Amino acid sequence: MATYHLNAPMTDADVAMLKAGDVVYLSGIIYTARDAAHKKLMAALDAGEQLPFDLKGSVIYYVGPTPAPPGKPIGSAGPTTSGRMDTYAPRLHSLGSKASIGKGKRNQAVRDALKEHNGVYFGATGGAGALLAECITASEVIAYEDLGPEAIRKLTVKDFPLLVINDAHGGELYAKPNYPL
Amino acid sequence: MRMLKAEDVSAAVRDMIIEACRVLPEPVYKAFVEARDSETTDSAREVLDQLIKNADLAKATNMPLCQDTGSAVLFVEMGEDVRVEGGLKQALTAGMVEGYDKGYLRKSMCHPLLRKNTGDNTPAIIHLELVPGDKLKIQFMAKGGGSENMSRCTMLTPAQGWEGIKDFVVRRMAEAGPNPCPPTIVGVGIGGSFDLAPTLAKKALFRPLDVPNPDPEIAAMEKELLEAINNLGIGPMGLGGKTTSLAVKIEMHPCHIASLPLAVNVQCHSARTKEVVL
Ligand code: SF4
Numbered sequence: 001m002a003t004y005h006l007n008a009p010m011t012d013a014d015v016a017m018l019k020a021g022d023v024v025y026l027s028g029i030i031y032t033a034r035d036a037a038h039k040k041l042m043a044a045l046d047a048g049e050q051l052p053f054d055l056k057g058s059v060i061y062y063v064g065p066t067p068a069p070p071g072k073p074i075g076s077a078g079p080t081t082s083g084r085m086d087t088y089a090p091r092l093h094s095l096g097s098k099a100s101i102g103k104g105k106r107n108q109a110v111r112d113a114l115k116e117h118n119g120v121y122f123g124a125t126g127g128a129g130a131l132l133a134e135c136i137t138a139s140e141v142i143a144y145e146d147l148g149p150e151a152i153r154k155l156t157v158k159d160f161p162l163l164v165i166n167d168a169h170g171g172e173l174y175a176k177p178n179y180p181l
Numbered sequence: 182m183r184m185l186k187a188e189d190v191s192a193a194v195r196d197m198i199i200e201a202c203r204v205l206p207e208p209v210y211k212a213f214v215e216a217r218d219s220e221t222t223d224s225a226r227e228v229l230d231q232l233i234k235n236a237d238l239a240k241a242t243n244m245p246l247c248q249d250t251g252s253a254v255l256f257v258e259m260g261e262d263v264r265v266e267g268g269l270k271q272a273l274t275a276g277m278v279e280g281y282d283k284g285y286l287r288k289s290m291c292h293p294l295l296r297k298n299t300g301d302n303t304p305a306i307i308h309l310e311l312v313p314g315d316k317l318k319i320q321f322m323a324k325g326g327g328s329e330n331m332s333r334c335t336m337l338t339p340a341q342g343w344e345g346i347k348d349f350v351v352r353r354m355a356e357a358g359p360n361p362c363p364p365t366i367v368g369v370g371i372g373g374s375f376d377l378a379p380t381l382a383k384k385a386l387f388r389p390l391d392v393p394n395p396d397p398e399i400a401a402m403e404k405e406l407l408e409a410i411n412n413l414g415i416g417p418m419g420l421g422g423k424t425t426s427l428a429v430k431i432e433m434h435p436c437h438i439a440s441l442p443l444a445v446n447v448q449c450h451s452a453r454t455k456e457v458v459l
Contacts, residue, residue, distance in 0.1 A: 021224075036296055066245045066287040075285055076245040081327045081360050103327070103418065104360035125228055125418060126327065126362035127451040130244040131235040148298045149248075149287050161231075163224075163420075175421035177355035177413040 005159070009057030010098040015120050018164045020171030024122065025159040030059040030101070034080055036150040037143075038088040045091070052143030052152055055096045059122075062102035064149035065139070066129070074139040074155070076129030079103040082121070086110050093117040105174060106166055114168050122162040123173070135160040183260075183315040185459055187267035187275070190317070193457045194276025197321050198253065199284035201455035202245045205236050208390035209427070209452050216364060216417070216424040225422030232417075232450060247451040250286035251323035253277045253305040256387060260314035270307065273319070277305045289326065308380060320387050320456040328361035328449035334379050337441040343402070346371060346443055351409045353445045354426065359419020362449035366390065367410065367429045370444040372436035382446035385430035387454055394431055403429045 001021040006014050008028035018024065031053050033041065044051055062082055066075030082089075082102030089100060090113035098119055103126035114121060124132060138156035145151050165173045213236070217229035239246040255273055265272050281288055281302040288302040306324075333353050337345045350369055357365075370381030393400035406429040416422025427450070436442055 039296075063248060064287060064289075065248050066250060067285045069243065069285045072244075075287070076239075076248040076250075078248050080249065081330065083360065103362065105358055105419075123359075123418065125231045125235075127247045127325075127449055128231045128235040129248040130239040130242065130246055131231055133244060134238070148300070149289070150298075174359050174419045175414050175416055177358060177415050179351060179355040179413055181352065181355055 008059040008157070010059060011057065012098075012118055015098050015118050015168055018120050018167050019169070020164050020167045020173040022164040024162045024164065026059065026162055027158050027160070028156070030061050030155050030157055032061050032063050032065070032153040032155060034062050034064050034150050035084055036147045037152050038085055040144055042088060042091070045095075053154065055092060058097045059099040059101065060092065060097060061155065062100060065133070065153070068139065072133070074133055074136050077133045077136055078129035079124045079126055082106060089113060093119045101162060111166055111170065111172070114166055115170055118168045120164060120168060121166040123165040124160070124162055132160070183263040185263060185265045185317060187265055187272040190265055190269070190272035190459060191276035191279065193459055194273055194319060194321070195280040195283065197319070197455045197457050198277060198280030198286070198323070201321055201453045202250050202284060202286055202323050203239050203243055205246065206389065206452065206454060209450070210236055212390055212427045213450070216427070220417070220422050220424060222422055224420040225417045225424065228417035228420060229424070245284070245286055246453065247325060248287060249289065249325040249327065250281070251325050251453070252290060252329075253281070253302055254322040254324045254383065255305050256308045256320040256384060258310050258312045258318040260316045261311055262315035263317055265317070273307060274303060274305055278303060317459045318456065319459070320454065322387065323453040325449050325451060328365065328447045331357035331361040331447040332379070332382070332445055334442070334444040336375065337443050339439070339441050341441060345441070347406060347409060349443055350406055350445050351413070354410045354447075355413050355415070357447060358415055361447045362451065363415055363419060363426065364417055364424045364450050365426045366448040366452050367406070367426050368446035368448060369406070369429060369431045370442075370446070371431060371433045373434040373442055374436065374440070375442055377434060378442035378444035379446060381432040381434055382444040385432040386446060386448045386452070387456070388430050390428050390452070399431050399433060403431050
């Protein structure tokens with residue numbers, strides 16, 4: 001298991017070298033989107049409209065932060081459960097998005113899409129929103145302001161701590177529960 | 182009849198909410214430290230270290246512990262000899278709205294189908310019980326959606342009994358895996374009715390982490406379930422380890438001779454509860 005310091009947007013070469021269990025400190029520009037924003041992104045794609053950000057190399061962070069208190073760029077900002085975005089993620093990967101950040105399991109369709117389109121799924125520590133916000137240096141709402149906490153934000157991050165949960169080669173980090181399911 | 186002013190009730194609710202979203206109950210914090218010291222893998226220890234640092238930072242900088250500051254769940258015990266001028270529900274709601282606004286907390290309530298955010302975290306989910314006396318006890322929980330989504334309720338047959346209960350609870354936590362932000366706290370409601378079992382499960386989550394059920398037999402069942410869940414090996418954030426759950430809390434209630442209602446309410450490690458008595 002290796003440790004890397006990488007930049008976002010991500011390159012194909014960076015994604016391809018990552019293995020489940022690697023630690024990544026990510027710096028650069030990432031975009032927030034959760035349930036409602038994804039729905040709007042899909043509608044925009046269906047209508048042939050331009051998306052509010054460039055999908056190429058993009059890293060999408062599943063988060064709905066708390067409001068920024070005075071003097072801070074953002075409030076508490078940890079990951080939400082990724083599984084709810086499973087229905088949308090393969091399409092975004094097929095259009096050039098390289099990575100998502102969340103917590104919890106992905107389904108087979110997402111794992112297949114990561115392989116097919118050279119993508120990666122990162123986990124951040126759920127419930128560590130105060131700590132993770134320290135790695136966000138700027139935040140700006142760029143679309144769907146009416147969605148409130150679910151609006152799309154462009155975040156500037158510095159050494160944001162991530163774990164590779166699902167890599168582009170079929171690797172997966174989560175422990176298999178010791179129970180017949 | 183004792184009268185309470187609506188503004189005093191509102192202020193108490195507001196302050197309790199802001200504090201609860203920033204400062205974890207002491208026994209939960211202690212459990213993080215104990216779990217970190219008992220884990221043997223780097224990844225499990227790292228997650229728990231982050232949770233400890235997160236709790237320290239939230240307390241020191243007034244930042245909410247987690248970005249999901251939840252549905253506002255209020256369990257209220259109202260003495261039969263006390264009233265709130267202007268109305269209890271209005272006072273609770275006003276305090277909740279002010280707490281979420283002044284505390285820079287996330288407003289997470291929306292229309293179930295249209296998904297339009299109500300904008301001020303209303304409505305609060307309020308459970309009211311009338312009790313003897315002239316006191317007003319208000320318990321608050323900031324209930325996160327990620328762990329709530331992993332909760333389930335079922336109607337077992339009486340024949341399924343304890344074995345059936347155990348299988349349902351442990352299977353639920355195995356299926357939930359990393360999703361509800363383990364290490365979790367598991368609230369279990371046994372008995373009552375279809376509507377009461379989940380309320381019991383939620384109520385169980387208000388019991389302090391280090392306090393077992395006062396009935397020694399039920400306390401033993403809590404221990405047995407906790408051991409079975411921790412044998413799953415899911416570990417902190419699902420990365421493997423000994424600590425999948427910090428505690429199991431059971432509340433029991435008599436039920437119909439034909440039924441065995443069962444509910445599992447999953448609480449994440451960000452177990453934000455607080456109470457006030459007026
Ligand atoms: S499950 Fe709990 S700790 Fe995890 S993101 Fe939701 S509220 Fe926060």
